[in-house]
Amino acid sequence: MAKQSWKPGNMLYPLPAVMVTCRGKDGKDNIITIGWTGTVCSDPAMTYVSVRKERYSHAMILETGEFVINLTTKKLAKATDFCGVRSGRDVDKFEAMHLTKEEAQVVNVPMIAESPVNIECRVTEVKELGSHDMFLAEVVAVHADEAYMDEKGRFSLTAAEPIAYSHGTYFTLGEQLGTFGYSVKKGKTGKSGVKSGSKRPNAKKSSGKNSEKDK
Numbered sequence: 001m002a003k004q005s006w007k008p009g010n011m012l013y014p015l016p017a018v019m020v021t022c023r024g025k026d027g028k029d030n031i032i033t034i035g036w037t038g039t040v041c042s043d044p045a046m047t048y049v050s051v052r053k054e055r056y057s058h059a060m061i062l063e064t065g066e067f068v069i070n071l072t073t074k075k076l077a078k079a080t081d082f083c084g085v086r087s088g089r090d091v092d093k094f095e096a097m098h099l100t101k102e103e104a105q106v107v108n109v110p111m112i113a114e115s116p117v118n119i120e121c122r123v124t125e126v127k128e129l130g131s132h133d134m135f136l137a138e139v140v141a142v143h144a145d146e147a148y149m150d151e152k153g154r155f156s157l158t159a160a161e162p163i164a165y166s167h168g169t170y171f172t173l174g175e176q177l178g179t180f181g182y183s184v185k186k187g188k189t190g191k192s193g194v195k196s197g198s199k200r201p202n203a204k205k206s207s208g209k210n211s212e213k214d215k
Contacts, residue, residue: 014166017080019070020049022060023109029101031093031112032057033084035165036132037069045139047121050132056088061135065123066107070115074161077170079114106140116160118143 015035023029036050047069051058061067072080079097086093094101100113104120111118121137148159164171 014164014171017072017163017165017170019072019076019080019083019112019115020057021068021070021110021112022057022066023064024060025063028060028088029094029110030057030060030088031070031083031099032088033080034069036134040136046124046137047119047139048134048136049121050129050134052132058133061123062126062133064108066109067121067123067135067137068104068107068109068111069119069121070112071117071119071157071160072163073116074163074172076114077163080163081170104141105143111143116145116148116157116162 016037018034018037020032020034020037021029022032032051032055034049034051037048040046040048049061049067049069051061057067079093079099082097083093086096093099094110101110102113102118104111104118107120107122109120111120119139120141120143122140123135123137125136127134127136144155145160148156150156150159158173158176161172164173
């Protein structure tokens with residue numbers, strides 16, 4: 001299999017496409033769409049967002065040290081894109097996208113009520129890396145929409161239809177391939193990985209008729 005060698009670049013795709021809310025000391029609120037984000041530690045729970053210095057939200061997060069990561073969904077795809085290509089200097093994104101402000105419990109930052117999960121964050125360190133500053137942050141509170149609780153009381157993010165971002169395009173998530181640890185679990189057949197009666201990744205479908213981005 002032939003592969004081309006390219007110069008160093010960010011090719012880690014797909015990425016989460018999240019809407020980050022922040023509030024300046026002047027009381028103004030803003031939303032910025034972020035692709036450079038992720039988990040850095042589980043105990044204590046920590047995350048990060050990387051933001052270009054010239055972005056309107058950069059100064060807000062830098063001066064207050066607080067922000068909220070709002071997970072996005074298929075229904076929020078248009079708002080997610082809009083909040084990445086329009087500047088808060090020129091437009092109130094909450095108003096333009098008809099998004100509802102919901103005050104956070106710990107940080108002084110609005111959350112997006114329509115988001116299925118809101119993650120309140122407090123900055124612990126700012127790392128100047130070049131094109132972006134990385135805001136390392138501790139997770140201080142998490143809010144999950146009860147509408148996505150299943151019959152067993154577990155939160156089902158899948159039901160919210162989350163979206164991802166890859167090479168300039170937004171995607172919904174596809175077919176489930178397995179759960180964590182499925183490769184070593186044994187089903188009723190005694191074979192590792194796939195339980196008896198479950199759909200295998202290479203199973204044929206029935207032929208019946210009824211059958212880089214930061215913003």
